[in-house]
Amino acid sequence: MESMGRLIGKVNPSFWKGKKVFVTGHTGFKGSWLSLWLQDMGATVKGYALEPHTTPNLFTVAKVADNMVSEIGDISDLDKITSSMVSFNPDVLIHMAAQPLVRLSYLEPVLTYATNVMGTVNVLEAARKCSHVKAIITVTTDKCYENKEWVWGYREDDTIGGHDPYSSSKGCAELVTAAYRKSFFNNSNSRFLASARAGNVIGGGDWSTDRLVPDILRAFENGEKVIIRNPLATRPWQHVLEPLSGYLVLAEQLYHEGTAFAEGWNFGPKDEDCKPVSWILNKMVSKWGNGATWELDENSNPHEAGFLKLDCSKAFTRLNWQPKWHLEYTLERIALWHENYLCGNDMLQYCLLEISKYQND
Numbered sequence: 001m002e003s004m005g006r007l008i009g010k011v012n013p014s015f016w017k018g019k020k021v022f023v024t025g026h027t028g029f030k031g032s033w034l035s036l037w038l039q040d041m042g043a044t045v046k047g048y049a050l051e052p053h054t055t056p057n058l059f060t061v062a063k064v065a066d067n068m069v070s071e072i073g074d075i076s077d078l079d080k081i082t083s084s085m086v087s088f089n090p091d092v093l094i095h096m097a098a099q100p101l102v103r104l105s106y107l108e109p110v111l112t113y114a115t116n117v118m119g120t121v122n123v124l125e126a127a128r129k130c131s132h133v134k135a136i137i138t139v140t141t142d143k144c145y146e147n148k149e150w151v152w153g154y155r156e157d158d159t160i161g162g163h164d165p166y167s168s169s170k171g172c173a174e175l176v177t178a179a180y181r182k183s184f185f186n187n188s189n190s191r192f193l194a195s196a197r198a199g200n201v202i203g204g205g206d207w208s209t210d211r212l213v214p215d216i217l218r219a220f221e222n223g224e225k226v227i228i229r230n231p232l233a234t235r236p237w238q239h240v241l242e243p244l245s246g247y248l249v250l251a252e253q254l255y256h257e258g259t260a261f262a263e264g265w266n267f268g269p270k271d272e273d274c275k276p277v278s279w280i281l282n283k284m285v286s287k288w289g290n291g292a293t294w295e296l297d298e299n300s301n302p303h304e305a306g307f308l309k310l311d312c313s314k315a316f317t318r319l320n321w322q323p324k325w326h327l328e329y330t331l332e333r334i335a336l337w338h339e340n341y342l343c344g345n346d347m348l349q350y351c352l353l354e355i356s357k358y359q360n361d
């Protein structure tokens, strides 16, 4: 589809070439993939985040820092994030830094709210001081909606909520984003703020704890059974490059078209890829072979949503964005990524090939 002579629906490398992009959370799983993709398209990238929190981690394994300015800092430090962003003076800001784990949010609610809510306030305050920034995206999650445990996908104008501290903190980040848009980014025609709500992201290079695919791979590698809390929980699973492509398409539209795109957007998989945990487990067990198996965790665990999916009709229709890789293929890509990593291959090159494959598929 063409809009004003520009291609939309697909990531457009010529838009990103030469753009200055500030990414918070660039040392994390999604941030590392996004930084590599932006570098590959010729953007000038600066990242601001804490040190990677796992060993190994994608940021180090794929040498993400080699082609960008990487600053280690806390988004809770308003002065530091402000001076980091202002000195770079970006054209585009993508805010992904967060405490993103549901289980950790039960153990560390104060840290979770401080990072996800006040951290978002600080990042948006810093953006107010930048004279060039035109497109700003706050990354939240499918969990920002009040979960009604119904069978329908959540739409962008459904009620924001959240049962556990993580989900609720991301709901709060949505409210902060909406208030900043109305209060500070609406009366000028120079900067536009949107939020993006993605599904459960999976892909090569995630070593976080308490996430399904990393937990499965860790257990398989160690020859252990995978212990599963909630095999019937159904989630909108998607390859990491899917929502990232959505953020990039949205940012370009925001940059050119402004207000019409300055709102909340869902980026999830097609309905048929909203599968229960047990489906992924069984597929991965059969792909891995080698006696891999799983069992139910009988302990009582904190509440997690049972059924969750996103209605992405708005992104399909207005951005012409579509998910490309279905879930079964995504699991194959992850297994291949992991095999290459275990063989000691150059994972920077492998990630770039994966990005190019995704772009061209």
Ligand SMILES: NC(=O)c1ccc[n+]([C@@H]2O[C@H](COP(=O)([O-])OP(=O)(O)OC[C@H]3O[C@@H](n4cnc5c(N)ncnc54)[C@H](O)[C@@H]3O)[C@@H](O)[C@H]2O)c1
Residues within 6 Å of the ligand: 024, 025, 026, 027, 028, 029, 030, 031, 048, 049, 050, 051, 052, 053, 073, 074, 075, 076, 095, 096, 097, 098, 099, 100, 115, 119, 139, 140, 141, 142, 198, 199, 200, 201, 202, 208
């Ligand atoms: N992974 C998923 O399934 C998923 C799904 C939907 C939304 N998200 C959102 O996407 C974003 C990235 O998630 P991820 O999976 O890459 O997580 P991650 O844990 O791999 O990365 C989080 C990043 O945030 C940074 N960070 C955390 N606290 C910080 C602080 N106080 N100051 C500065 N930086 C800080 C970390 O250093 C890291 O770079 C998050 O906003 C998350 O909520 C993730």
